[in-house]
Amino acid sequence: MWAMIVRRLSVSAISLVLLVTLVFFMIHATPGGPAYSILGSHASPQAVAVLNRQMGLDRPLPEQYLIWWEHLFEGRLGYSYIQHTAVSHLIGVYLERTLLLDLAALALAIAVALVVGLLQGYLADRIGGRIIGFLQIVFYAMPVFFTGILLIYGFSMRLDWLPPGGLGQGLASHARHLVLPVLTLALPIAAGFSRYFGHQAREEYRQDYVRTARARGLSEWRIATHHVLRNAVRPFITLVGMMIPALFVGGVLTESVFNYPGLGWLLWRSALDQDYPTLSAITLLIGVLTILGNLIADLLNSILDVRVRYE
Amino acid sequence: MSGAPLVAVEDLRVTARRAGRTYPIVEDVSFKIEAGGLLALVGESGCGKSLTAAALLGLLPWGLAVDGGQIRLEGQNVLELTPTQWRRLRGRKVGAVFQNPLAALNPSLPIWKQVVESAELTFRLDRAAARARALELLELVGVPQAAQRLDDYPHQFSGGMRQRVAIALALACDPRLLVADEPTTALDLITQAEILRLLNRLRLERGLAVLFITHDLSLVAEYADQVMVMYAGRVVEQAEARRFFAGPRHPYSRALLGAIPRLATPEVRLTDIEGLPPSPFEYPPGCRFAPRCPRVIEPCRRELPPPAGDQRQRAFCHRPFAQEPG
Amino acid sequence: MSEAAPRRWGFLPLLRWGEFGRRWRPEPLVAAGLAMFLALAAFAWLGPLFYTASPYAIHAHRLFLPPSLRHPLGTDDLGRSFLARMMYGGQPSLGVAIVGSVVAMLIGLGYGMTSGLSPPRLDKALMRLLDAILALPTLVLMIFFAAIVPLGPLSLILLLGLVSWPGLARIVRNEVLAYKERDYVLAARQYGAGTGYLARRHLLRAMFPIVVVNATFTVADLILTLAGLSFLGLGIQPPTPSWGGLLGNGSNLAITGSWWLILFPGVAILLAILSLNLVGQGLLNRLEGR
Numbered sequence: 001m002w003a004m005i006v007r008r009l010s011v012s013a014i015s016l017v018l019l020v021t022l023v024f025f026m027i028h029a030t031p032g033g034p035a036y037s038i039l040g041s042h043a044s045p046q047a048v049a050v051l052n053r054q055m056g057l058d059r060p061l062p063e064q065y066l067i068w069w070e071h072l073f074e075g076r077l078g079y080s081y082i083q084h085t086a087v088s089h090l091i092g093v094y095l096e097r098t099l100l101l102d103l104a105a106l107a108l109a110i111a112v113a114l115v116v117g118l119l120q121g122y123l124a125d126r127i128g129g130r131i132i133g134f135l136q137i138v139f140y141a142m143p144v145f146f147t148g149i150l151l152i153y154g155f156s157m158r159l160d161w162l163p164p165g166g167l168g169q170g171l172a173s174h175a176r177h178l179v180l181p182v183l184t185l186a187l188p189i190a191a192g193f194s195r196y197f198g199h200q201a202r203e204e205y206r207q208d209y210v211r212t213a214r215a216r217g218l219s220e221w222r223i224a225t226h227h228v229l230r231n232a233v234r235p236f237i238t239l240v241g242m243m244i245p246a247l248f249v250g251g252v253l254t255e256s257v258f259n260y261p262g263l264g265w266l267l268w269r270s271a272l273d274q275d276y277p278t279l280s281a282i283t284l285l286i287g288v289l290t291i292l293g294n295l296i297a298d299l300l301n302s303i304l305d306v307r308v309r310y311e
Numbered sequence: 312m313s314g315a316p317l318v319a320v321e322d323l324r325v326t327a328r329r330a331g332r333t334y335p336i337v338e339d340v341s342f343k344i345e346a347g348g349l350l351a352l353v354g355e356s357g358c359g360k361s362l363t364a365a366a367l368l369g370l371l372p373w374g375l376a377v378d379g380g381q382i383r384l385e386g387q388n389v390l391e392l393t394p395t396q397w398r399r400l401r402g403r404k405v406g407a408v409f410q411n412p413l414a415a416l417n418p419s420l421p422i423w424k425q426v427v428e429s430a431e432l433t434f435r436l437d438r439a440a441a442r443a444r445a446l447e448l449l450e451l452v453g454v455p456q457a458a459q460r461l462d463d464y465p466h467q468f469s470g471g472m473r474q475r476v477a478i479a480l481a482l483a484c485d486p487r488l489l490v491a492d493e494p495t496t497a498l499d500l501i502t503q504a505e506i507l508r509l510l511n512r513l514r515l516e517r518g519l520a521v522l523f524i525t526h527d528l529s530l531v532a533e534y535a536d537q538v539m540v541m542y543a544g545r546v547v548e549q550a551e552a553r554r555f556f557a558g559p560r561h562p563y564s565r566a567l568l569g570a571i572p573r574l575a576t577p578e579v580r581l582t583d584i585e586g587l588p589p590s591p592f593e594y595p596p597g598c599r600f601a602p603r604c605p606r607v608i609e610p611c612r613r614e615l616p617p618p619a620g621d622q623r624q625r626a627f628c629h630r631p632f633a634q635e636p637g
Numbered sequence: 638m639s640e641a642a643p644r645r646w647g648f649l650p651l652l653r654w655g656e657f658g659r660r661w662r663p664e665p666l667v668a669a670g671l672a673m674f675l676a677l678a679a680f681a682w683l684g685p686l687f688y689t690a691s692p693y694a695i696h697a698h699r700l701f702l703p704p705s706l707r708h709p710l711g712t713d714d715l716g717r718s719f720l721a722r723m724m725y726g727g728q729p730s731l732g733v734a735i736v737g738s739v740v741a742m743l744i745g746l747g748y749g750m751t752s753g754l755s756p757p758r759l760d761k762a763l764m765r766l767l768d769a770i771l772a773l774p775t776l777v778l779m780i781f782f783a784a785i786v787p788l789g790p791l792s793l794i795l796l797l798g799l800v801s802w803p804g805l806a807r808i809v810r811n812e813v814l815a816y817k818e819r820d821y822v823l824a825a826r827q828y829g830a831g832t833g834y835l836a837r838r839h840l841l842r843a844m845f846p847i848v849v850v851n852a853t854f855t856v857a858d859l860i861l862t863l864a865g866l867s868f869l870g871l872g873i874q875p876p877t878p879s880w881g882g883l884l885g886n887g888s889n890l891a892i893t894g895s896w897w898l899i900l901f902p903g904v905a906i907l908l909a910i911l912s913l914n915l916v917g918q919g920l921l922n923r924l925e926g927r
Contacts, residue, residue: 007765014769022778026785126373137918141911143861145868145881146903149888153899157891164891208414214370215409215490216429216480217402226428230419249776253865257888267777268869271784283781290774 004302012295019287023280024068028061072284087281090266095285097167098262102251104178105185106243112186113194114233118224120194121201121232132198139191144250148184148257155180165258177260185254189243196239200232207231241297248290315386316343317520318367318488324379325359325366327591336375336591337362337544342537346487346518349511351535351552353528353567357588359544360524364490367522368407369397385487402429406481410493412474416465422449422476423461430483448479453509471502475509482513488520489513495530507534528567532556540564543588543599550624558635560619560626562606598629606630664923670915677909681727684720692721692878701895711897714890719883723901726878731909733793733873734859738852740798741859745805746848750840752806753813764810767803775800776862783871793872797859805851809844816843850920857913864906880905 059067075088116132123129156164168177204210205228213223252264259265263282270278325337337359344350352360365371367382369389382389384404389397401407409415417425423445431441442461449457452475465473474494481489491510495503511534513519523531531538531552538555540548540563548561559565588603589595595602601611610616610629619631626632688709696716704711710720752763782788782796866872867881868888875882880902887898 011765011768012772014766015772018769019773023781026782124373137914138907138911141857141907141914143864143868143903143906143910145865145888146884146899146907149884149891149899149903152888153891153896157894208409208411209417211370211409212407212415212477212480213417213428215368215401215405215407216483217398217400218429218432219398222432227417227420231417234419245774248774249865252776252780253868256869267780268871271780271869271871274784276785279781279784283777286777287774290777291772294772 005299008295008298008302012291015291016288019284019291020069020072021065023283023287024065027276027280028064087278090278091263091281091285094261094263094266097260098251098255098264101178101181101185101255101260101262102247104182105189105251105254106240106247108182108186109190109193109243110240112190113197114229116190116194117197117201117232118228120198121203121205121228122220122224124202124205133195136191136195136198139187140195142188142191144184144188144253145257147187148180148254151180151184152258165260167261181254181258181260184257185247185250188250189246192246193239193243197232200234201228204228204232241294241301244293244297245290248286248293252286315383317346317348317385318342318344318522319383320363320367320380321383322380323363323366323377323382325362325371325375326378327375329374329592333378334592335378335544335594337366340380340541340546342539342546342549344488344520344522344537346520347514348537349514349521349523349531349535350537350539351528351531352522352524352539352541353526353531354541355526355588358541359591360541361492363541364407364492364522364524368401368405368490369394370401370407402481402486403433403484404486405488405490406484406486407490407492408474408477408481408494410496412470412477412494412497415477416473416480418465421462421464422468425465426476426479427483429480433484444483448483449476451482451513452476452479454479470498471505474498474502474506478506478509478513482519486519488522490522490524492524493526494523496525496527503530507531510534540567543594544591545599546627547600548624548626548628550620550626554624554635558632560624560631560634561600561628562604562630562632563600564626565632598627664919666915666919666922668919670912670917670919673908673912674916677727677905677912678731681724681731684724684727688720688724690718690721692717692725693876694718701890701893703895704897710901711895713886713895713898714893719897719901722878722883723880723905726880726883726902727905729790729873729877730860730864730867730880730906733790733797734856734863737794737797737859737863738801738855740794741802741855742805742848742852744798745802745851746809746844748802749806749809750813753810753817760810764807767806767810771803771807776865779862779866780869780871783866787874788872790873793863793866797863801855801859801862805848805855808847808851812844812847813840816840846920846924850917850924853913853917853920857910857917860906860909860913880909 116136120129120132123132152164155162162179163177165181166177168174209227210223213227218226248264251262252267254260255262255264256268263286266278267282267286269275270282320343321341323337323340324335326333326335328334340359340363342350352363354360362371362375365375366377371377377390380390384400389400392400416422423442426448427436427441427445430436430444436444445461446457449460454460454472454475460468465476468476478489478494489510494510495506498506507530510521510523514521523535525531528538535552538548538550538552539546540559540561542563548555548559548564550559555564556568559568589599595612597613598604598607598611598616601607604611608630614629616627616629618625618627620626620634624634694717696712699708699712699716700714702708702712702716704719708718708720710718710723713719713722748763748767752760752767755763779796779800786792788796863872864879864881864884867879868885870882870885873879873882875886883902884899884906887895887902890898
């Protein structure tokens with residue numbers, strides 16, 4: 001057990017080192033060096049020289065690499081010359097919004113997937129089950145940016161029911177602004193999750209205990225909620241873990257489509273604006289979140305697995 | 312309703328729809344079971360005996376449907392009920408036990424919860440009453456030290472014990488009829504005998520009627536009071552148990568019995584039957600056993616055999632064996 | 638991630654190449670998906686032979702025309718023929734992804750076989766490194782790279798290949814491990830067959846079905862990633878058309894009500910991904926013997 005945890009932690013540590021190193025070398029590989037990348041390619045040579053001294057960029061590369069780590073540990077993520085503020089100040093607000101969007105989408109996707117999966121398991125090869133199976137494949141292949149635009153076009157432009165994006169003022173407005181992005185982000189995840197879960201539920205519905213339950217006169221609702229769900233939901237944590245990367249990636253694109261100012265949107269804007277301090281900080285942050293998410297899901301999964309084995 | 316038998320099935324017909332056509336899978340099945348009676352329904356796998364039971368329970372697999380006949384429980388034709396009404400009868404009037412006790416229990420619920428689940432919902436028991444009822448049921452089916460085992464999970468029980476627990480599940484709401492579909496097939500010989508003794512005790516003590524489905528005639532020879540043999544979706548012989556075991560009149564019944572050395576007499580023993588039962592989608596005209604029958608005569612291949620014999624022993628055969636004095 | 642997590646590929650080490658060839662019957666999913674994908678490819682590469690309008694020619698007098706007989710898919714904000722742009726846009730959208738997945742395939746095969754044929758300690762270390770790489774967020778790193786180094790088609794191919802090989806590497810390695818235990822491999826070793834010989838003679842053949850299935854899914858993933866990047870303005874750069882870029886442009890122009898600028902590229906991307914998923918799923922079903 002402990003050996004597994006240590007091994008798993010070491011993997012995350014390697015991921016982290018890879019991530020940080022990759023970002024460091026990419027920043028230093030920019031044409032003209034990091035000073036240009038920070039000040040923009042039209043900066044004057046004097047400004048570049050000043051900045052280089054200020055930031056220790058005139059020192060040898062290995063030393064700079066160590067300084068890079070030091071700054072990371074101190075939480076000094078740099079200063080955005082485009083947003084005119086320290087990057088670390090930006091991150092809190094944006095992170096909060098991203099987590100709100102992602103968790104809402106995750107919750108919705110799980111809820112939808114449980115209902116659809118149970119229904120699919122119950123229907124099995126009947127026509128309804130086949131239709132669900134087909135829709136899952138289609139929605140799973142649906143790129144979030146296409147779904148997003150379609151929803152904006154339909155619900156905002158044509159019907160004018162919901163705002164096309166951005167951020168609302170106040171709770172009600174905020175919620176209204178979240179509807180379309182959450183739907184967009186949840187759709188492919190719900191499709192993937194429900195496919196997996198539906199398969200699981202279907203296996204459970206084939207078990208004898210379902211027939212026994214029916215023979216005792218239990219209602220289909222009771223069988224679904226008290227018997228099938230309980231058994232089919234076992235690989236749940238694994239599923240959530242497998243969805244985390246999709247969630248973050250989908251989140252970046254969704255935020256961009258809806259101009260929803262979260263981390264993903266900030267990443268996109270800073271990439272277009274060539275705002276390298278922000279860009280590298282966000283890349284690191286999302287990277288760390290993804291690595292952490294994977295780690296937590298894996299650990300939970302192994303712990304549950306061990307429990308199942310002891311039972 | 313007095314006078315009516317507990318269960319009466321008349322001319323039951325089950326059909327499958329396939330590619331727009333309907334195929335009869337089970338035809339002309341009729342039987343009655345009185346309270347405390349034990350009817351043994353016998354046949355090879357695929358002969359329609361499990362489907363007859365499923366039709367009786369209203370649990371036919373998707374794609375199959377009852378297409379004719381009547382199923383009367385205490386005089387009421389259940390085929391006229393709505394699905395919900397029928398569902399309410401299951402558990403309360405009819406219980407069922409199936410072949411594989413390993414899979415019959417939900418692996419992730421403690422057994423006491425499963426045992427009383429239907430009773431809990433039907434009679435709205437509180438937790439204490441439910442536990443008490445669970446204990447009572449487990450003791451009834453002979454689970455030793457039942458009080459200590461209430462919170463155990465199914466995998467902590469042996470196969471035979473699990474089948475006892477499964478019977479307890481079926482009895483939770485005091486049904487009048489128990490459908491036991493090959494309940495002992497997955498068990499070893501000694502456990503088989505124990506389960507049968509349990510079922511026998513239950514019917515003698517509580518007047519429980521039992522429809523016992525098996526492919527093994529030797530199992531039920533001791534306990535059954537009626538025997539019904541099915542082949543390829545039709546009843547081939549139906550008799551009081553004593554008469555039947557004294558001398559079955561249908562060649563197929565004799566062949567089944569011939570597989571049991573203890574019961575076979577030299578002059579009626581048949582060699583192993585060649586071939587396999589036909590698929591429901593290609594039943595032959597005439598007697599369905601004709602292609603495999605050692606006593607086949609010309610009419611067998613053309614006409615459905617008429618019943619031969621009386622109420623106490625009836626074989627559907629063109630050329631039945633003579634009736635033994637029973 | 639740890640070995641505990643069940644993966645789409647977990648069962649694949651059990652499969653052999655022979656099953657692929659012997660039990661081949663036209664699988665409806667595979668046939669439908671393949672037909673769909675070939676139709677899209679024909680649209681992109683053969684279409685321009687029949688419909689010769691330029692995808693770059695700007696016509697100020699015919700902006701935002703909806704689809705009609707003269708302009709089958711309408712015209713865009715600069716009056717360019719949208720059908721022509723859709724055709725030419727298909728070439729990088731599909732081509733870069735296909736070549737990128739070939740790159741991924743080569744790296745994955747190399748890494749996986751190296752790891753599988755290495756002594757256990759090195760194999761373990763390589764697998765741990767692989768786990769670490771798998772935990773990195775691909776699209777985020779792609780955005781980061783794209784912002785720093787302007788990407789052309791060639792660098793996109795390389796980059797896409799570089800970020801998408803680890804999945805295959807793990808499968809190949811597991812396959813190699815399963816393979817090493819097989820009787821005839823052990824026998825061949827007794828007769829003095831070397832590692833390199835075994836790899837060439839037996840392993841690559843055994844690997845074939847898995848690599849094909851994986852390649853199908855990888856191409857689908859890369860089409861999606863590339864379309865996403867281009868949609869964000871960080872992939873294939875205008876005026877070169879690509880489906881993702883066209884969709885991005887269309888979404889910026891959604892306010893004009895030009896639905897065709899959104900619908901057609903979106904559907905093209907969807908169909909490309911869908912068709913490959915169908916092929917992959919169909920092959921998987923066949924391999925699983927369902």
